[in-house]
Amino acid sequence: MPLFKIIDINPSAKVFLWKITEDFNELFRNVSLKDTSLARLEGMKSESHQKGFMAVRMLFQEAGYSDFDLYYDAFGKPHLKDGTHISISHSFDFSAIVLSTCNIGIDLELVKDKVLRIAPRFMDVSHLDNLSEAEQMRKATVVWGIKEAIFKLKNEVGISFPDHIFESPFQLSDKKCSAELHFNNVIQHYDIIFEEIDANANGELKQVYTLVCAVES
Incomplete structure (x- = not known):
């Protein structure tokens, strides 16, 4: 089974990455799903999303959990029954989860040129000034990941990426920075950890994913 990587974010947080190489049937044979998850799976129109959903459940099993340990609150945020904090992300050929004793958010993105258009x-x-186009793509993807991760962690309706979430200056080589959420007259601070995942195998086109985790300071 292609457990791709385990990353220790800090002493209390661990990321599990799965590279999806299986077909639908192989994944389906190897996961245990509760009835609500099975119904959700059957309702997905995209096989890519189905496979990503099941790969996340494979990661649960690698981490000592199962789909039966997971539930979602009224806002769609995932939780584990034992109180461990969890966040989930999926992008193309990868699924990721992070488990932590602290509230945490994760985002995983394939670096693509579309990010510069949006x-x-x-x-x-202006945070992309004086960078090559390739570096702009990479940095913009990190910034998008920061905002997605904080949004997942905070999980409140009305949060705007450009208006409410602000990252501190950083270089790609730093692999960390800080960020703030200004929302409902409160400023909250977050520690950001990011890493690029080289997904290439021999003969493949170059693919780089950006993994971002946000932790409440």
């Missing part, structure tokens, strides 16, 4: 909608594009 960057003005979610970030201050």
Whole structure:
């Protein structure tokens, strides 16, 4: 089974990454799903989303849990019955979960040129000045991941990426920064950890994913 990588974010948080190489039937044979999850799976129109959903459940099993240990609150945020904090992400050929004793959010994104076209909608594009186009793509993907991860962690309706979430200046080589959420007259602080995942195998086109975790400071 292609458990791709385990990353220790800090002493209390661990990321599990799954590279999806199986077909639908192989994944389906190897996961145990409760009835509500099976219904959700059957309702997905995209096989890619179905496989990502099941790969997440494979990661639960690698981490010592199962689909039966997971539930979602009224806002759609996942929780584990034993109180361990969890966040989930899926992008193309990868699924990821992070488990932590602290509230945490995760986002995983394939680095693509589309991010530069939409960057003005979610970030201050002056933060991309003096970078090559490839570096702009990579940095904009990190910024998108920061905002997605904080949004998942906070999980409140009305949060705007450009208006409420602000990252501190950082370089790609830093692999960490800080960020703030300004929302409902409160400022909350987050520690950000990011890492690039090289997904290439021999003969494949170059694919790089960006993994971002946000932890409440």
